[in-house]
Amino acid sequence: MKIGELSRRTGVSVRSLRYYEQKHMLASERTAGGHREYPEAAVDRVVLIQHLLAAGLCGDKIASLLPCMRDHDGGPAEMATPWLVEQLKAERHRIDCSIQDLYYTREVLDEVIATAAG
Amino acid sequence: MKIGELSRRTGVSVRSLRYYEQKHMLASERTAGGHREYPEAAVDRVVLIQHLLAAGLCGDKIASLLPCMRDHDGGPAEMATPWLVEQLKAERHRIDCSIQDLYYTREVLDEVIATAAG
DNA sequence: GTAGGATCTGACACCGATGTCAGATTCAAC
């Protein structure tokens, strides 16, 4: 499919899709004229990228992580290097901290909301 | 205390403390010569601000939220306006979504880490 | 009084994801 359709189907702007490609998170074939052509699987891929970005992973990490994931075909295309595994463990720890922080902040918000209501 | 000590005790840079003040998240008295002077309670306040910032609330929201919180003295200094309550509920929802996203992403990371280890 | 460390203000830079605009080119439908 073309980039416009991918944008429509994922809710991600055309601009962002091009950015993902620039950062090597998303690949595309090219038409004779230079237009991007995506396979069906690109939809899931883009959704996944959005999740990872929302979780605070930067583009570079995502780019190196993606080939190490199991995809629909089964095994991963690449094995994570020890260096990458360390990075991912650090990210995992950061995420744990974020989760704790979010729970705490949600309680703070709840208290203020409750106080205003009561 | 002076800004340097507050920085040391909270681990927040002097630059950031001044920024918090500029955004009305943090108040200070001034010496005759213009130097900032903080009460003891500023330490907790700064820690709280860090939590809220880490949770993705922007400075303006935090500034309007803080006076509506219960402090050590008991009741809040101000009541949250209906508008603010709506904002906070929206933030709460955003936080819920973030938590879900983080759990999902953590699973993804775990899977890659496990695959690399196994 | 004086020296040196701390603080002041104001300005500019940075990051990363995204928006937006301009001008050129391609694609699809008639």
Add this chain to the structure above:
DNA sequence: GTTGAATCTGACATCGGTGTCAGATCCTAC
């Protein structure tokens, strides 16, 4: 063929929190 919509590239802007630098001023210990 032609035309209008879609896409291309490249550049610049934005946001918020923070880093950093310069030059001036203050505070404290001697």
